[in-house]
Amino acid sequence: MAGGHSLLLExxxxxxxxxxxxxxxxxxxxxxxxxxxxxxxxxxxxxxxxKAIGPADxxxxxxxxxxxEEIIDCSGKCILPGLxxxxxxxxxxxxxxxxxxxxLAGATYMEIHQAGGGIHFTVERTRQASEExxxxxxxxxxxxxxxxxxxxxxxxxxxxxxxxxxxxxLRVIERARRELDIGISATYCGAHSVPKGKTATEAADDIxxxxxxxxKELGRNGEIHVDNIDVFCEEGVFDLDSTRRILQRGKDIxxxxxxxxxELHPMKAAELKQPRxxxxxxxxxxxxxxxxxxxxxxxxxxxxxxxLACVNMRMSMPEALAAATINAAYALGKSHTHGSLEVGxxxxxxxxxxxxxxxxxxQFGGHHELIxxxxxxxxxxxxxx
Numbered sequence: 047m048a049g050g051h052s053l054l055l056e057x058x059x060x061x062x063x064x065x066x067x068x069x070x071x072x073x074x075x076x077x078x079x080x081x082x083x084x085x086x087x088x089x090x091x092x093x094x095x096x097k098a099i100g101p102a103d104x105x106x107x108x109x110x111x112x113x114x115e116e117i118i119d120c121s122g123k124c125i126l127p128g129l130x131x132x133x134x135x136x137x138x139x140x141x142x143x144x145x146x147x148x149x150l151a152g153a154t155y156m157e158i159h160q161a162g163g164g165i166h167f168t169v170e171r172t173r174q175a176s177e178e179x180x181x182x183x184x185x186x187x188x189x190x191x192x193x194x195x196x197x198x199x200x201x202x203x204x205x206x207x208x209x210x211x212x213x214x215x216l217r218v219i220e221r222a223r224r225e226l227d228i229g230i231s232a233t234y235c236g237a238h239s240v241p242k243g244k245t246a247t248e249a250a251d252d253i254x255x256x257x258x259x260x261x262k263e264l265g266r267n268g269e270i271h272v273d274n275i276d277v278f279c280e281e282g283v284f285d286l287d288s289t290r291r292i293l294q295r296g297k298d299i300x301x302x303x304x305x306x307x308x309e310l311h312p313m314k315a316a317e318l319k320q321p322r323x324x325x326x327x328x329x330x331x332x333x334x335x336x337x338x339x340x341x342x343x344x345x346x347x348x349x350x351x352x353x354l355a356c357v358n359m360r361m362s363m364p365e366a367l368a369a370a371t372i373n374a375a376y377a378l379g380k381s382h383t384h385g386s387l388e389v390g391x392x393x394x395x396x397x398x399x400x401x402x403x404x405x406x407x408x409q410f411g412g413h414h415e416l417i418x419x420x421x422x423x424x425x426x427x428x429x430x431x
Contacts, residue, residue, distance in 0.1 A: 051090065051092060051097060051112055051114050052393075053089070053421070053425075054109065054114045054116070055088045055120050055395075056105075058088070058120035058123055058124060058397075059084065059085070060082050060083070060125070060402065061099060061387060062081075062082050062403045063080070063083065063127075063386055063388060064127055064367065064385065064387065066386075066388065069386075070381045071372055071376040072332075073327075073330050073332050077327070077365045077368055078364065079364060080367060080368065086099060086105075087099070087102045087105035089109060092115075096390065096391050098389060118419065120397055123399055124397070124398050124401070124405075125387065125396070126396050126406065127371045127386050127387050127394065127396075128395055128396055128421070128422065129370050129371060129396070130199075130348075130375045130385055131337050131370075132200050132334045132336040133337070133338050134336060134337055134339040134340070135202050135204060135338070136187045136202075136339055137180055137205070137218050137219060138172045138180075139175035139180060139183065140171025140172065145167075148161075165239045166239070169205050169207055173208070173211045180214065180218045181218045184218055184219075185226065190346040192227075192228050192427060192428055194346055194413055195406070195420060196228065196348055197229055198231065198378070199230060199231070200378055201230055201232055201233065202235040203216050204237075204238030206236065207249075208241065209236075213264075213270075216234065216272060219232045220270045227427040229384065229394065231273045232273050232274070233272070233274040234258075234261060234272050235275075235278075237250070239283060240283060240284070246285060246288050250284065250288040250292055253292050258292075258299055265300070272301060273302060273378070274304050274379075275297075276306065277292050278305075279306065280307075321359065323361055333369045333373060334376065335370045336351070337351050349407060352406070353408075356407060366407060392422075393421060393423055393424035394421065395421050396417055396420050397417075399415075400416055414430075417430065
């Protein structure tokens, strides 16, 4: 169809913009109330970017002679930005459901690790799995995330720990990035754990001398696109010195830096306490949320993550939504194109069947009934009915 626009969302009860002035992130007082329009419509162009947002009658007049590939009546419904999951480990083989029972019976992370479980169990299974098997299970997991409203997800490697398997995982992530509708930010996480038979220093040397030069080469010739580098900086894993060396080398080859770190309480802190989100927010830290989907914490759903953040970490609902949209996008270096509904940004959004946006967080586990449409680049990629 020549001309025209891709999508018109008409007469929504609420359109949650999150930001309206091009902010790259929200912190402190900016989180008290998010930008919300009542009785508004939204237009996405053929290029997949948002062309207009405004009062329903203004939009109707502005686009009166235009044709649209799809028009959705959003009366009594809310439109929100697609959710951004800033931290996941979704490519692996080897379920760890048996470990969940051990954890519930009181086993510590290290006890499970010593019994042959934990990360090394997953590493063994992932090394054995074919690329096709890994892709199939990864694809299913991404579908589950998408149905829960996620339109951009950070995906880490890190269950290979040797160059061959890390590259296998990164190829799987690259294939999904090219073939699937969900947005993907790829992270090399080869320093996720120290492989058996190596010291942390030897593992760091292997990453710096072998893994990262190979990634640079594959990036240069367009085979694999990696956005970020991540290191697990923890006592007994990678110390500060090794972490700094690996991240610096990653930065040198153009990767954004992420890391699993807990500098204040390096001893098992990550397993024992909730992050002190309230204190961080009050001190002006930019807080982002992620599901941390992995075989040890099997959660696909950002609405559930937001609910838990409110209940367990005393975040307000606007703080939680910002942390799962604009701030999560900022953590991935993508907040100029993702994370809010503003003209010029990518048309990634969800439509919920409720007259107030807060239902997405308030209804714990009810998001499957609530989310009617998931849209990426102006294209409906999931629809409930």
